[in-house]
Amino acid sequence: xxxxxxxxxxxxxxxxxxxxxxxxxxxxxxxxxxxxxxxxxxxxxxxxxxxxxxxxxxxxxxxxxxxxxxxxxxxxxxxxxxxxxxxxxxxxxxxxxxxxxxxxxxxxxxxxxxxxxxxxxxxxxxxxxxxxxxxxxxxxxxxxxxxxxxxxxxxxxxxxxxxxxxxxxxxxxxxxxxxxxxxxxxxxxxxxxxxxxxxxxxxxxxxxxxxxxxxxxxxxxxxxxxxxxxxxxxxxxxxxxxxxxxxxxxxxxxxxxxxxxxxxxxxxxxxxxxxxxxxxxxxxxxxxxxxxxxxxxxxxxxxxxxxxxxxxxxxxxxxxxxxxxxxxxxxxxxxxxxxxxxxxxxxxxxxxxxxxx
Amino acid sequence: xxxxxxxxxxxxxxxxxxxxxxxxxxxxxxxxxxxxxxxxxxxxxxxxxxxxxxxxxx
Numbered sequence: 176x177x178x179x180x181x182x183x184x185x186x187x188x189x190x191x192x193x194x195x196x197x198x199x200x201x202x203x204x205x206x207x208x209x210x211x212x213x214x215x216x217x218x219x220x221x222x223x224x225x226x227x228x229x230x231x232x233x234x235x236x237x238x239x240x241x242x243x244x245x246x247x248x249x250x251x252x253x254x255x256x257x258x259x260x261x262x263x264x265x266x267x268x269x270x271x272x273x274x275x276x277x278x279x280x281x282x283x284x285x286x287x288x289x290x291x292x293x294x295x296x297x298x299x300x301x302x303x304x305x306x307x308x309x310x311x312x313x314x315x316x317x318x319x320x321x322x323x324x325x326x327x328x329x330x331x332x333x334x335x336x337x338x339x340x341x342x343x344x345x346x347x348x349x350x351x352x353x354x355x356x357x358x359x360x361x362x363x364x365x366x367x368x369x370x371x372x373x374x375x376x377x378x379x380x381x382x383x384x385x386x387x388x389x390x391x392x393x394x395x396x397x398x399x400x401x402x403x404x405x406x407x408x409x410x411x412x413x414x415x416x417x418x419x420x421x422x423x424x425x426x427x428x429x430x431x432x433x434x435x436x437x438x439x440x441x442x443x444x445x446x447x448x449x450x451x452x453x454x455x456x457x458x459x460x461x462x463x464x465x466x467x468x469x470x471x472x473x474x475x476x477x478x479x480x481x482x483x484x485x486x487x488x489x490x491x492x493x494x495x496x497x498x499x500x501x502x503x504x505x506x507x508x509x510x511x512x513x514x515x516x517x518x519x520x521x522x523x524x525x526x527x528x529x530x531x532x
Numbered sequence: 533x534x535x536x537x538x539x540x541x542x543x544x545x546x547x548x549x550x551x552x553x554x555x556x557x558x559x560x561x562x563x564x565x566x567x568x569x570x571x572x573x574x575x576x577x578x579x580x581x582x583x584x585x586x587x588x589x590x
Binding site: 196199200201203204205206207208212230293294295356358379380381382383384391395399401402403404405406407408409411415418419420446449450452453478479480483484487490491494495 | 561562564565566567568569570571572573574575576577578579580581582583584
């Protein structure tokens with residue numbers, strides 16, 4: 176049975192539990208990744224020691240210019256004709272995508288300058304690159320991709336789509352640089368090397384490196400990599416790399432929704448199964464949080480993790496001496512420190528801007 | 533439990549209250565909650581890049 180968010184106001188308790196859980200997300204996430212992330216880093220150690228740090232990107236053409244555009248894989252990316260506009264207006268800055276948006280880009284012949292990958296999950300993240308070991312049995316066990324309101328390409332014939340994506344990523348791979356977190360799984364690391372991508376490594380912050388028992392500090396001592404505050408998710412990590420590594424002064428965001436459209440059934444949200452397991456179907460309205468976007472005059476809804484990503488991003492953006500333009504034209508990321516605008520306005524403004532070094 | 537065991541003697545075995553350790557239900561709930569988490573922690577600091585020295589950069 177499909178379940179949509181209840182009508183606004185229908186339940187006075189709507190979203191209360193989700194808001195409380197969002198406040199716990201930082202601690203819960205650390206519990207979730209504090210073992211698997213460093214384990215992956217240990218396993219990746221020899222490749223890291225033989226490879227390049229993310230700071231080596233400063234010695235590439237990516238350091239030129241002041242502008243970057245981050246493309247993440249929020250649902251707005253597929254509801255608007257973003258690719259057509261991007262190609263029509265030929266953005267001259269650096270294009271940075273999450274691994275989850277790579278498929279969208281290469282299917283539309285947009286070759287990103289940099290891809291970023293972060294999550295340590297053992298076998299899901301590699302799907303974004305085309306998984307050479309995908310089987311029908313594995314699809315039957317895990318419907319994570321086909322179930323969600325993400326890239327519609329992943330919702331059809333998954334095995335055929337995977338084969339096409341393997342071919343596309345193998346074709347474009349040698350032209351792509353990728354910033355790989357030390358927490359990345361063996362499957363992802365093997366895949367990006369096999370596709371011929373140029374790999375640049377980094378450590379994500381796990382905790383405050385100034386604490387004497389800091390896990391972040393221990394990782395640094397293990398592999399010597401620079402450590403980045405990734406903001407909880409790969410989309411925010413792209414923005415951090417644009418700002419803190421590539422020193423961009425103006426950063427556009429695309430597909431950074433941190434939320435779902437009102438017509439998306441709960442079943443098609445990322446954490447649906449986990450939330451069902453936790454509270455049951457009858458209480459789902461209590462964990463999903465509605466947010467009205469005044470720039471669009473539209474209401475979206477979100478879950479605890481996405482609300483936490485949004486709040487963390489808004490905290491980070493206020494500390495950064497760069498301008499951030501949210502061109503997503505959907506979602507809940509608005510507030511002090513960033514400009515909510517359209518992709519066309521952002522691209523036109525950048526096209527008019529004189530070249531700077 | 534501790535209130536009931538006051539005395540001037542040492543018990544041969546350590547007595548722990550059932551309330552000290554999380555119940556099985558609490559453990560299951562915590563495991564379920566962890567699965568809601570993100571890809572990595574967010575650390576509330578002013579700086580985004582740390583290169584191993586004690587002063588962060590950028």
